[in-house]
Each structure stands twice: as structure tokens, then as C-alpha cells.
Amino acid sequence: MIRFTGVNKEYDDGHQVLKDLNLEVKEGEITVLIGPSGCGKTTTMKLINRLIEPSSGRIEIGGKDIAAFDPVALRRKVGYVIQHIGLFPHMTIAQNVAVVPRLLRWDKSKTAARVDELLSMVGLEPKVYRNRYPSELSGGQQQRIGVIRALAADPSIILMDEPFSALDPLSREQLQDELIRLQHELKKTIVFVTHDMDEAIKLADTIILMNGGTIVQTGHPDRILRHPANDFVKNFIGKKRLQEEGRRRVFTTVDQVIADQPVTALPTRGLAEAVKMMEKKRVDTLLIVDPSNRLLGTVSIYRVLDHYGDEGKTLADVMTPVRHAVKTNTPLSVALNLMSEHQLSNLPVVRGEGEFVGLITRGSVVSHLADVYANPEGGEEVHAG
Amino acid sequence: MNRSGFAGLLEYVRENWPHLLSLTWDHVVMVLCGLGLALIVGIPLGILCARREKLAPVILAAANVVQVLPSLALLALLMIVLGLGFKTIVVGLFLYSLLPIIRNTYVGLKQVDAGIAEAGKGVGMSQLQLLAKVQLPLAMPFLAAGLRLAAVIAIGVATLAPLIGGDGLGREIYSGLNMRNDVKIYAGAIPAAALAILADALLGRWQGRFGKRKVRL
Ligand SMILES: Nc1ncnc2c1ncn2[C@@H]1O[C@H](COP(=O)(O)OP(=O)(O)OP(=O)(O)O)[C@@H](O)[C@H]1O
Numbered sequence: 177m178i179r180f181t182g183v184n185k186e187y188d189d190g191h192q193v194l195k196d197l198n199l200e201v202k203e204g205e206i207t208v209l210i211g212p213s214g215c216g217k218t219t220t221m222k223l224i225n226r227l228i229e230p231s232s233g234r235i236e237i238g239g240k241d242i243a244a245f246d247p248v249a250l251r252r253k254v255g256y257v258i259q260h261i262g263l264f265p266h267m268t269i270a271q272n273v274a275v276v277p278r279l280l281r282w283d284k285s286k287t288a289a290r291v292d293e294l295l296s297m298v299g300l301e302p303k304v305y306r307n308r309y310p311s312e313l314s315g316g317q318q319q320r321i322g323v324i325r326a327l328a329a330d331p332s333i334i335l336m337d338e339p340f341s342a343l344d345p346l347s348r349e350q351l352q353d354e355l356i357r358l359q360h361e362l363k364k365t366i367v368f369v370t371h372d373m374d375e376a377i378k379l380a381d382t383i384i385l386m387n388g389g390t391i392v393q394t395g396h397p398d399r400i401l402r403h404p405a406n407d408f409v410k411n412f413i414g415k416k417r418l419q420e421e422g423r424r425r426v427f428t429t430v431d432q433v434i435a436d437q438p439v440t441a442l443p444t445r446g447l448a449e450a451v452k453m454m455e456k457k458r459v460d461t462l463l464i465v466d467p468s469n470r471l472l473g474t475v476s477i478y479r480v481l482d483h484y485g486d487e488g489k490t491l492a493d494v495m496t497p498v499r500h501a502v503k504t505n506t507p508l509s510v511a512l513n514l515m516s517e518h519q520l521s522n523l524p525v526v527r528g529e530g531e532f533v534g535l536i537t538r539g540s541v542v543s544h545l546a547d548v549y550a551n552p553e554g555g556e557e558v559h560a561g
Numbered sequence: 562m563n564r565s566g567f568a569g570l571l572e573y574v575r576e577n578w579p580h581l582l583s584l585t586w587d588h589v590v591m592v593l594c595g596l597g598l599a600l601i602v603g604i605p606l607g608i609l610c611a612r613r614e615k616l617a618p619v620i621l622a623a624a625n626v627v628q629v630l631p632s633l634a635l636l637a638l639l640m641i642v643l644g645l646g647f648k649t650i651v652v653g654l655f656l657y658s659l660l661p662i663i664r665n666t667y668v669g670l671k672q673v674d675a676g677i678a679e680a681g682k683g684v685g686m687s688q689l690q691l692l693a694k695v696q697l698p699l700a701m702p703f704l705a706a707g708l709r710l711a712a713v714i715a716i717g718v719a720t721l722a723p724l725i726g727g728d729g730l731g732r733e734i735y736s737g738l739n740m741r742n743d744v745k746i747y748a749g750a751i752p753a754a755a756l757a758i759l760a761d762a763l764l765g766r767w768q769g770r771f772g773k774r775k776v777r778l
């Protein structure tokens with residue numbers, strides 16, 4: 177987790193760029209910094225890897241003041257994707273991606289394997305692209321390299337400064353989708369700067385909206401759309417989007433009601449492990465998914481306990497197939513009908529060919545309804561430090 | 562014997578080639594020593610200029626003063642201080658080569674995109690690593706151009722070496738002048754010119770490699 181407490185930044189020319197900034201970036205989330213040009217987004221981001229030092233205030237990573245860290249070592253542990261690409265033109269793609277592993281003195285074969293793995297991960301055939309130079313790649317391909325270079329040494333924190341802003345809308349969408357997919361697997365703490373609200377809404381777990389060096393509003397994209405803190409936020413979001421949001425509210429979709437942490441497990445897990453997991457996460461059902469997150473079945477605690485005596489069994493042996501599931505974007509009303517008709521305590525949400533997205537539970541439906549109806553205006557989270 | 566004819570030259574070269582070859586060798590050694598020293602001193606000074614903007618005009622002006630001194634005058638002054646011989650001419654060549662190398666290192670480093678330098682810093686390179694892995698490699702085309710210029714100048718200036726007790730192809734030229742022997746003059750001047758052309762072509766090719774590497778299609 178990253179935390180700013182009372183951070184000010186004043187440049188030598190007396191220009192106060194950041195004013196008493198207090199913010200928190202949660203672990204494993206994408207936090208999007210957004211705001212008009214010159215509002216201090218890049219400055220805020222560079223404070224995190226100490227490319228810029230604050231004039232006053234405290235910045236912590238994992239509870240430790242970063243002023244005490246060695247800046248060079250810190251930067252090797254924090255991935256950084258730079259505004260306007262920033263690949264090294266004189267290095268091949270492989271050398272670019274391997275920059276941080278080499279600074280960390282990984283051995284050659286490990287580095288080479290990692291480079292190939294990362295290239296494949298973003299759909300670039302290593303054999304073809306490894307030895308090319310950045311100028312021999314398209315803008316979108318270069319941007320992918322920028323992203324995987326930041327991932328190379330597997331940092332837990334990644335800073336991305338308008339990584340996709342120079343791209344055409346199509347490749348931008350594509351890279352956003354890829355980022356979402358990667359994040360689904362990697363669960364990094366990502367700070368993402370943009371001035372594109374659509375991009376923010378699509379990617380963010382939390383949006384931090386800035387203006388003139390201060391934070392105007394912080395919250396889940398949905399919260400900000402529903403409860404803009406003031407006129408600046410309303411204008412920034414845009415009338416059109418607010419109207420859309422108004423209409424969307426009537427047709428709540430299943431995506432908005434997904435439970436916080438559905439508990440998934442691989443089919444190869446043993447039964448004792450399953451009981452431990454359920455106990456720890458306080459759930460009575462596990463969703464069984466394969467390594468590519470395809471939904472295979474469900475297992476209830478009762479099934480597990482019935483077969484508990486048989487030590488050779490794994491979840492694959494006791495799971496039951498999924499009889500009911502809904503696709504993403506299904507209206508909530510459809511899902512609710514299905515649940516009441518079949519007396520279901522939960523309902524998986526899937527995408528495409530059965531890729532597991534999340535779970536609707538009775539609990540998540542109730543808390544969603546409470547959110548919408550019991551508390552229609554009180555949802556702002558204006559950050560006050 | 563036709564003293565100034567082409568045939569005469571060939572005849573002379575055939576008879577004296579070991580001597581000419583050794584003079585050429587001396588010439589090359591002087592130039593390499595001067596250039597080597599200039600690289601060892603000039604590159605760090607160029608880096609210093611790029612780092613400390615305030616120092617840059619001072620260093621460049623000093624190097625420039627040396628450059629505008631007529632070569633004969635510079636060598637004569639050096640002779641007063643250092644005496645006759647190889648050492649003096651190498652110091653002269655070193656001083657002459659310094660400006661192109663300092664200036665081109667400086668300009669080469671300056672033109673490196675600030676964003677790329679920041680990228681290097683951002684991924685966790687130390688100042689030294691940034692210089693070695695990013696800034697100097699990207700400044701190479703400029704450095705190579707500076708070296709090419711310095712080499713051509715040094716090969717020319719080195720022909721003055723005999724005036725201050727040095728060796729090289731100049732020896733043949735001056736003895737030709739003294740003895741009013743055209744063949745001897747040619748036998749010294751042509752290889753000197755050839756050396757300069759060769760150095761220019763080789764270093765030019767080397768310089769071109771850096772440009773190509775970026776867009777190697
Ligand atoms: N080195 C500097 N010296 C003085 N002022 C600076 C410096 N760097 C940035 N600023 C100023 O700080 C303010 C914030 O800059 P910053 O780069 O953080 O903006 P940003 O929100 O990232 O904008 P953009 O969306 O255009 O990238 C700007 O007004 C800018 O002019």
C-alpha cells in the first residue's frame with residue numbers, strides 16, 4: 177500500500193504544484209489518477225519512485241517512509257511505464273525488456289526465459305521480435321514492450337503514466353483489455369495516470385480525481401459517476417456520461433452486484449485444503465476453475481465433508497457441474513428471477529467461453545440494493561486526509 | 562633519371578620502401594597516441610560539460626583557444642616547454658584533437674532525449690549506469706564524427722613533426738624541400754594524404770553504423 181500524508185511540492189520557481197496531498201493506493205488494485213493537463217498527476221506519480229522529492233510531507237510504501245530508501249534500489253522494485261513510451265532506441269526489444277533484470281544481476285538464462293515469457297504474454301512471438309529495435313515496431317507494440325519492461329522483475333508496484341494516450345482508439349482499447357486481463361492474473365498495485373475518463377472508468381478500482389494540485393474526489397468509478405462531489409467533477413465526467421449513468425441505474429447489471437471476493441480453487445486441491453480455505457474465507461461454497469480461469473464446477477462444504485474421509489480425493493472428484501450461470505452485462509432482474517426460481521444461494525457470472533468473472537450471492541444483492549436505495553446521496557468520498 | 566616523373570617516383574619507392582613504411586608507421590603511431598590521449602581526456606571533459614552547464618562554456622573556450630592557435634606556433638611553444646622529440650609532437654596532436662572530441666561528446670550527450678534519460682533513471686539505473694548504458698551509446702554517432710574530424714586534423718598536423726624533432730612522413734617532405742627533390746616530397750605527401758583519406762573513410766563507415774542500427778530494416 178502507498179500512502180501520501182500532507183505532501184506538498186513546490187518548484188524552485190515558487191510554483192506550488194501539489195497542495196497538502198493525502199491519498200492511499202490499495203494493494204492489488206488499479207488506482208487511476210485523473211485530471212486536466214498540468215494538475216500534477218505526473219508529479220504525484222514521480223514522487224512515488226523518487227524521481228521527484230516532495231517539499232514537505234510523508235510518503236510511505238508498505239508503512240515505511242520512502243525517504244529512507246535508496247532511490248536507485250527503490251526504482252528497481254517499482255515498475256515504471258513512461259509517458260510517451262521511453263524505450264531505449266539503441267537496445268533491442270529483448271535488451272529493453274531485460275533492463276531491470278540485468279541491473280539486478282539475474283543470470284542470463286533466467287533473464288532470457290523471462291523476456292520470452294513476457295513477450296508471449298502480450299502476444300508478440302519472441303522469435304520474431306526479440307532482436308528487433310523499437311523503431312521496427314508499431315506504436316501499440318512499442319507500448320506493450322513498455323508495459324512488459326515494467327513487469328520484468330516482477331515488482332509489486334507499477335506506475336503507468338498515460339501509457340496508452342499516444343495510440344489510436346482501437347489499439348488503445350485492445351491494450352486496456354490486455355491490462356485488465358494481466359491484472360486479473362498478476363494482482364499488482366498499479367498507479368495509472370490518464371486524462372481520459374473512459375479509460376479511468378474502464379480500468380480503475382479507485383479513481384483519484386485531481387485539479388490544480390489537490391484531490392477533488394476519490395472513490396470507485398461507479399461512486400464518482402453516481403455521486404459527483406461538485407460541479408468540477410460533473411463537468412469533468414461530462415453531461416453525456418451522467419445521463420447514460422442515470423439510464424444505466426434503472427437497468428442494473430449483474431456486473432455491479434458481484435460479491436467482493438468469490439473464493440476459487442483449482443480442481444487439483446485436496447479436501448482438507450478446501451475446508452481450510454472455506455473456514456478462512458468464511459464461505460460455504462468454492463468455485464472450481466482451471467488455471468485459465470474457466471469455470472468447471474462448484475463444491476459446497478457439505479459435499480466436501482461427505483467425502484472427507486477419503487484422503488485420495490481432490491475437488492475434481494467431488495465437484496458438481498454448474499447448472500446455472502449468467503453472462504456479464506445480464507440485467508440484474510434476470511439473474512434475480514433465476515435465483516428465486518431455482519432456489520439458488522449464489523449464481524456465477526461468466527464471460528465468453530465460460531471464463532469465470534465473479535459470483536452473485538444473496539449477500540451481495542442485498543448490499544447493492546442497500547447502497548442504491550437506502551443511501552442515494554451519501555456516497556461521496558471526498559478525501560479529507 | 563627523370564627526377565619529377567611518375568616513373569621516378571615508382572623507382573624511388575621501390576628502392577626505399579622499408580624506409581617509407583617505417584616513416585608511415587611512425588606517423589600512425591604519433592597520431593594514435595595523440596588521439597588516444599585526447600579520447601581519454603576529452604570524453605570525461607565532454608561528460609563534465611554536459612553535467613555542469615556552467616563549466617561547459619569555460620572548458621569549450623579553453624579547448625577552442627588551442628584549436629585556433631596556428632599549428633606551427635603551437636608546436637613551437639610546446640617545444641620551448643617540453644623540448645624536442647616524440648613526446649612534444651604527441652602532446653601537440655593531443656591538444657589539437659581535444660576540441661572536436663570534447664565538443665562532440667558534449668553535443669552528443671545533450672541531444673539524448675530527456676525522456677529517454679529519465680526512463681533510464683526511472684528503471685533504476687545509477688548515474689554511472691545511465692551514462693554507460695544509455696547516454697554514451699546514444700551519443701556515439703556524434704562522438705564518432707568528432708573522432709573522425711580529429712583524426713584527419715591530426716594526420717595533417719603530424720607532418721609538421723620533423724620541425725620539432727619528431728619523425729613520420731613529414732621527414733620525407735622536409736628533406737625533399739631542402740634538397741629540392743620533388744620525388745621525395747611526393748613520396749611523403751601522397752602517403753600522408755592517403756592516410757587521411759583512409760582514416761576519414763573508415764571512421765565514416767563506423768559512424769554510419771550507429772545511424773543504421775536504429776532503423777535496421
Ligand atoms: N521542473 C519543473 N519546474 C517547474 N514547474 C514544473 C516542473 N515540472 C512540472 N511543473 C509544473 O507542475 C505542474 C504539474 O505538472 P505535471 O507534469 O505533474 O502535470 P500532469 O498532471 O501530469 O499534466 P499532463 O496531463 O499534461 O501530463 C504543471 O503546471 C507544470 O508546469
Ligand SMILES: [Mg+2]
Nearest residue numbers: 217218219259
Ligand atoms: Mg503528465
